[in-house]
Amino acid sequence: MINQKNQKPQLSEGESNTSNRRLEWEEDTHNEETRKVLEQDAHFFINQTVSSPCLSVVKKAKGACIEDTNGQSYLDFHGNSVHHIGYGHPDLKKAISLQMDALPFAPRRFACDSAIELAKKLAKITPGDLSKVLFTAGGSDAIEVALKIARAATGRHKTISFWDSFHGAGFGAASVGGEQLFRSHVSGPLLSGTEHVAPFACYHCPYGYPDHNGKPQIEICNSTCADFVRYVLEKEGDVAAVIAEPVRAVPYIPPPGYWKTVRKACNEFGALLIFDEIPTGLGKTGKMFACEHDETVPDLLVLGKALGGGILPIAAVIARAELDVAGNYALGHYTHEKNPVTAKAALTTIEIIEKENLVENAAVLGKYMFDQLNLLKDKHTSIGDVRGLGLLIGVEMVLNKNQKTAADDLAEDVLYRCLDKGLSFKITMGNVLTLSPPLIITRKQVDLSLKILDQCITEAEKSVYL
Numbered sequence: 001m002i003n004q005k006n007q008k009p010q011l012s013e014g015e016s017n018t019s020n021r022r023l024e025w026e027e028d029t030h031n032e033e034t035r036k037v038l039e040q041d042a043h044f045f046i047n048q049t050v051s052s053p054c055l056s057v058v059k060k061a062k063g064a065c066i067e068d069t070n071g072q073s074y075l076d077f078h079g080n081s082v083h084h085i086g087y088g089h090p091d092l093k094k095a096i097s098l099q100m101d102a103l104p105f106a107p108r109r110f111a112c113d114s115a116i117e118l119a120k121k122l123a124k125i126t127p128g129d130l131s132k133v134l135f136t137a138g139g140s141d142a143i144e145v146a147l148k149i150a151r152a153a154t155g156r157h158k159t160i161s162f163w164d165s166f167h168g169a170g171f172g173a174a175s176v177g178g179e180q181l182f183r184s185h186v187s188g189p190l191l192s193g194t195e196h197v198a199p200f201a202c203y204h205c206p207y208g209y210p211d212h213n214g215k216p217q218i219e220i221c222n223s224t225c226a227d228f229v230r231y232v233l234e235k236e237g238d239v240a241a242v243i244a245e246p247v248r249a250v251p252y253i254p255p256p257g258y259w260k261t262v263r264k265a266c267n268e269f270g271a272l273l274i275f276d277e278i279p280t281g282l283g284k285t286g287k288m289f290a291c292e293h294d295e296t297v298p299d300l301l302v303l304g305k306a307l308g309g310g311i312l313p314i315a316a317v318i319a320r321a322e323l324d325v326a327g328n329y330a331l332g333h334y335t336h337e338k339n340p341v342t343a344k345a346a347l348t349t350i351e352i353i354e355k356e357n358l359v360e361n362a363a364v365l366g367k368y369m370f371d372q373l374n375l376l377k378d379k380h381t382s383i384g385d386v387r388g389l390g391l392l393i394g395v396e397m398v399l400n401k402n403q404k405t406a407a408d409d410l411a412e413d414v415l416y417r418c419l420d421k422g423l424s425f426k427i428t429m430g431n432v433l434t435l436s437p438p439l440i441i442t443r444k445q446v447d448l449s450l451k452i453l454d455q456c457i458t459e460a461e462k463s464v465y466l
């Protein structure tokens, strides 16, 4: 038998949780209570990379903050992208509680009001003519429902998606995903016909073109990354769908015109366009949907994560009405597909986002944070790139700005210093500090986070360079 434990897949969106820095931090930080719970967690749960071992033990989650059993409170700039409206929003808790009293569950053969109200709301707020929905309990399932709809509507099965992307852990979602740790060894064999192309990633253009300050030089690269999608669509000739995140959660934003080019190519070759907005949807990027930045309407849009308001699990596929063509087959038929409580949670979450102008807050504070981080980039030799949109921002740590040598260890040093000062975030691809604050974040909290980052980067740089 192959010992999978000793095999290490390539870097991913998740961070390493077995490094020496991590072990040292745990040693210095955890009290007796935390250690005991972590031991239990390690004992009872099946190990899997990225999830285990756990960082600490969360005890409270309120607003933009979490608190652990060490008594440390953290501004949570990770939150698995579920915490747009903050943890435990009182209006959401009330709505869920009332719904549980009124109607706690709907067996699948029955319609229910709150599911219909949510479907109506999603049809209203999504762009273009997206108007028919299906719900699932998780994002991966919703991605697979979207893939099945694309197969049904086109009579084709092939897909084009990005290397390095993540669309969920199910076999179908992992097949269109592009990360080794979700695709190799335990996950194979995967779906056939799932072609991959290199994604847009201007700071590290996979096609070898130079960037300027992290931005594409379109006059040099001629949007080769977008044209390559077209090229594969043409060569294959019978692709059902292109599936991708319009703004990559790494994060990377598309070069100007990228999605317009791909949309046009999809139309030309009869493929559908599926946007996975599971982390970016509902305002994260400063517009209700990330695809609105490029004025590109997909044929199917997939939402999840924050849709359940950070309390309940619910995901959704929203499609053009003409794609409702597979009525004789099962696309999902999931147990919780019309759960009145999760549906009510999603509806209330969207209402809170609208009522509290959270999309605008994400745009305004996101821009402010982006500008301030760029000032830090000028000040610190170790910040190679700052990129993102709205409240999804990546700070790439490098040892050398010209060569862009990844500063993985320094990035980790910054992370653990920040945790000690009350700021939590995730490291992506080994050296990108990925900052994803909730949409309820205040200017004061942003300023505090910037101060912590500045201080910790200064300290980490000193410890590396002196």
Ligand SMILES: Cc1ncc(COP(=O)(O)O)c(C=O)c1O
Binding pocket: 137, 138, 139, 140, 141, 143, 166, 167, 168, 169, 245, 249, 276, 278, 279, 304, 305, 315
């Ligand atoms: C872009 C993207 N798609 C899909 C998923 C899968 O969602 P879930 O974990 O709910 O299955 C995720 C989760 O992190 C994601 O970030």
